[in-house]
Amino acid sequence: MHTTSFLVLLTLMLSFKSFGSREFKKIKLNQYKIITGQTSDGFQGYFSIIKNGLTVFEEREFGSYYYIKMKDVNGDKKIDLIMTQWTGGAHCCYNLTIFNLQNGMNKLAYIQGGSRGFQLKNLDQDESLEIIFWDNPIDYLFNSFSSSAQGKVILKLKNGKFRLAPKLMKSSINSKDVQEMRLEIKKEFRSDGEIPHSFLKLLMQLSYSGHLDFALRLAEELWPKSRAGFSKFKLEFSRALSGSVYWREFYLAI
Numbered sequence: 001m002h003t004t005s006f007l008v009l010l011t012l013m014l015s016f017k018s019f020g021s022r023e024f025k026k027i028k029l030n031q032y033k034i035i036t037g038q039t040s041d042g043f044q045g046y047f048s049i050i051k052n053g054l055t056v057f058e059e060r061e062f063g064s065y066y067y068i069k070m071k072d073v074n075g076d077k078k079i080d081l082i083m084t085q086w087t088g089g090a091h092c093c094y095n096l097t098i099f100n101l102q103n104g105m106n107k108l109a110y111i112q113g114g115s116r117g118f119q120l121k122n123l124d125q126d127e128s129l130e131i132i133f134w135d136n137p138i139d140y141l142f143n144s145f146s147s148s149a150q151g152k153v154i155l156k157l158k159n160g161k162f163r164l165a166p167k168l169m170k171s172s173i174n175s176k177d178v179q180e181m182r183l184e185i186k187k188e189f190r191s192d193g194e195i196p197h198s199f200l201k202l203l204m205q206l207s208y209s210g211h212l213d214f215a216l217r218l219a220e221e222l223w224p225k226s227r228a229g230f231s232k233f234k235l236e237f238s239r240a241l242s243g244s245v246y247w248r249e250f251y252l253a254i
Helices: 003-015 177-187 197-207 213-222 230-242 245-253
Strands: 021-029 034-038 044-051 056-061 063-072 080-086 094-100 104-110 120-123 130-135 151-158 160-164
Touching: 021 063, 021 230, 034 063, 034 080, 034 094, 044 080, 094 130, 104 130, 104 160, 104 230, 151 197, 151 245, 160 177, 160 245, 177 197, 197 213, 230 245
Parallel strands: none
Antiparallel strands: 021 034, 034 044, 044 056, 063 080, 080 094, 094 104, 120 130, 130 151, 151 160
């Protein structure tokens, strides 16, 4: 069989559901049955919502894994369905979907995350939970993934949708923490080699809490005098932040 024909046949085979499956988790919520699993050949992960024997929502993706849990997210004292998808990559990606299944099937949120997962916490002591995740506009930009850093993003439920929460993201500068990190960076930052994780972590923390100008001034101070390339780094870092829809909205709101 020619290689092309074999690939076409394999693609067709993977598109069918007749392979059978292995269920990882099955729960019941009101009139709905929710199932996560993997096709028996191990190629596809799947997530299904079933009502009265009919599939009302399904997602399948090659290499993905789906995880579900139940929690009151919107503060109505009723349980919502939280589904996290991990696409199976070593460093990416996590996606979050939240369903309210009380009166029909309503999708409260769908968020495409990055290399880290999600948290649901009540940060402002109101009725609903906030979504916390980490934005990754500089992953791999300056060095390896392990030395990259992410910026914390907070979304708040407003008028039935999760939206960016600039007031919860913005915070004052902790001078003690900054000084401790400054000392650590000075020990690690060399005239050659990778840019230290501690350096990028501090810049991202400051940038995603409302202190970009201070972050860039601090970056220039900490950049080794014997190391060329600060102007290029500053430009590329600023451009990367501007390319993030979350950071850009945050910056314009504060």
